[in-house]
Amino acid sequence: MLTPQWLDELKSRITLSSLVQKTVNLQRAGREWKACCPFHNEATPSFYVNDQKGFYHCFGCQAHGSAIDWMIEQRGLQFMDAVKELAAEAGMEVPAPDPRAAERAEKRASLHDVMQAAQDWFVARLASDEGVGARRYLEKRGLSQRMIEQFGFGYAPDDKLAIKQALSQFDEAMLVEAGLLIAVDDKLPYARFRGRLMLPIQDARGRVIAFGGRILESRDGIAKYLNSPDTPLFDKGRTLYNIHRAGAASRKTERVIAVEGYMDVIALAQAGFEDVVAPMGTALTETQVELLWRMADKPVLCFDGDAAGQRAAMRAAERTLPLLRPGHSLQIVQLPAGLDPDDLVKQRGAAAMETLLARPKSLLDLIWEHEREAQPLTSPEDKAGLKERLLDHVAAIQHPDIKSLYKRELLDLYGRLAFPQREFKKREWTQKRSTNIIDFVEEKRRRDALKHSAALTKQEQYLRNRLGSALTAGLLRRPYLIPAHAADIFAIPEVELDPRLRLLIEAWQDGLELDPITMGAVLKTAGQELPKPEDYGRLRFTFVWPRASDDDAEKSLEKGVGLYAGLPEWKELLARVNASFEQDLRDEIYVEQQRLRAQVEDFLPSIRKLLVA
Structure with missing residues (x-):
């Protein structure tokens, strides 16, 4: 049995415009693609493809559907054949028929109920006497009540058994599977999140699938942030925090900004930037890059202005190079040294952030500047090493045209550095008016x-x-x-x-x-x-x-x-x-x-x- 969740995952991995473009000559139309409808004869294009929403629609004949519908209607495939072909393209394995599939699908759906119940409980704890310290922390961070409610802040009491007792209507095993409890051999399961400010992590449909917890005061040996583990609902490498809000906002701004952490997202949202997402505390993955490209052709990566932020930018670049395709890339904004997005908007205002976003750095420029500054260039061997590093990046690019263009532009930059044009000495002339009579x-x-x-x-x-x-x-x-x-x-x-x-x-x-x-x-x-x-x-x-x-x-x-x-x-x-x-x-x-x-x-x-x- 193919569960709705599995089919949603399959559709999320397919870029619909790339699929349709194999047989239809699509043209860009803002955030969408358009063409003359392949399902009926027309002279004026009324057929549109929307990658963000994952469907095609014709305003003439009302043809409408997803990637699976396209394979059935356009290719004439049976449902399972369409699913198998798309799954092969997406690198997914089609689940084998299993009489227990329906039971697992029902169990998965019930995990959503567990997560929502946990979210409601965390929010209630924040509003209770137990949450006074967390409320003070939020006040200190300058977050408005509207932001607190919009992003669903909660609080997990510093108690190993409180959540198990509060969610006693669910089996203990489900709480473990949802990542709310930790099961250790020969010990009673206990709460994963304790004494932490809680943030719900939601999927593209706005359903709670995981949590992120932040400690209120730094303590030795305790991680500042703690995320849910991977569960049947949550895969941190395939999820972007705030994607359900940013997706809608990006359709208006035609932009999406990726920052390093949750609090950066929320700080920018409070400053008026709603098209912001964040990875789950890890380097940007290939799947997350594809998710960003569904919202904007050139997402803006906004990293802190410290060494760690620069390393994060290069890791993202290295992950993205093999994925590059015509019209799709990354833009990079590096903040002033010592500032994160929260600091920037608080100290210099939203206008300072807008100024930086208006002048992003290209992916090619990032690579060139990073490698040029990576080591001193005081000898021919140093310069040869620079060239070798640049060509290693070029080798990672899969698309032949983009690879050729990157190689040419990077070698042009290298050539101007390694072989500067010779300067010739220009004779200086003293312009002194002659005393002779001009006859x-x-x-x-x-x-x-x-x-x-x-x-x-x-x-x-x-x-x-x-x-x-x-x-x-x-x-x-x-x-x-x-x-x-x-x-x-x-x-x-x-x-x-x-x-x-x-x-x-x-x-x-x-x-x-x-x-x-x-x-x-x-x-x-x-x-x-x-x-x-x-x-x-x-x-x-x-x-x-x-x-x-x-x-x-x-x-x-x-x-x-x-x-x-x-x-x-x-x-x-x-x-x-x-x-x-x-x-x-x-x-x-x-x-x-x-x-x-x-x-x-x-x-x-x-x-x-x-x-x-």
Whole structure:
């Protein structure tokens, strides 16, 4: 027998839009997906899929259902066949037929009754004389009565047998199974929660499935927080605290915030942030990430600003990388050092929290910053270690496109750190107005110089573009020359670098040998191919020409790279000299201008020297 609870669990593990999208072209529509209905002909989309609510609905033909209904109606499967196929996709085992299944389902339902009775009793204890210390604690924390009632605060007396006596209408074994009593061999079962402020943990339907208890005063050897153990109702790795409230709120805000603990959730709720959840005192699990993605495509993880909070952020990142899929990621907000969300909103107000939430850090940025700061980068070995750690994270990503993009962006960041662009020294000029009289000859000389300089621009750029294409072709034809000229290549602005050449540079950075077979495989994987003659024009550069010797190719390529990277530097210096010349017509500035102009004008003859004879 398949119990309602088992079927609910199955549906919760299936992302309905991913299932429907296998046969229907869904398009984003806010928090939902839409398409033309697959059950009737229509020109305007009226078929919607809602992952948060777990159902599809057509406003035209009124087709409506869950993932199981979809498999039956769209795929034509029988109920059990649909369940088995979905269970296989979700990694669940279909329960075998068992005559005792109905009895277990009834028992499970009755555990909900046990938990609700316990919750009612804890709330009553808080309001009694026994709860005076707990009420003072709540007052000290600044919680309003509305928050106390909304989140169901209660109190567990410091008595080993009180709850067993209070819930005597239930079998003792059920109290043990619900996690309210601890059974020890040869001893009477006794209360798990004693002398603690109690918080109910609820499922997505708002039913109490577990409890969290906090001590009122710190005591050596006593854990500050104590959760229910895993039970038939409660699996801490598959549960998010406050999910039943945050789910509704997130549909309005199109956001969900995950914090570290219960009290953070409640503090933010009191400050007006209702779309907040928390894991159950453990690192964020894969299932919890999927639950968050049902509420928002990019949940915001908000961690304390201490070292433990930073470690928690990285653990969440590592758990999430293999799960990444298009449009779904995580955003991270790290609070100021020494503050948790409760401290922040109390000391700086809700506006400070809104400001942080408006500037979250991406998952990629978190990984880069964490690994960059993890160890000193004072030697080549340190920098190589950074690259290795970054690539280890990339290797965890399963989606091929996302993996490729993460690799490229992280290696771009690494390249700018490990191979910074070279800075050239710029000569400083003293702008001192000449005392000479500007006569007709000098004025004409100035105008001619500026005019000639401007006239070169288009021609220079045209020739430089052809040289750049030829350099790419030469390096692609002779990739073994890349390592020798890596520094010069990195000095070329990224926007001018052919994507094929960047792919080979990345492959070399990854430790691959740049032989023709590897090069072809790298380019083919990225959908690229070797350059054709038309890619670099008719100029037959030595470093491109197939019959050129390796020695000639290497020498001419070195000159070509220098020319390509050097022209912008010469032009910048020439522009500065021209600007000085407008103000100061001294002969020495004129001489410098002519020298630089000659260097720029030598660009074309120098290119010709690189051509095959």
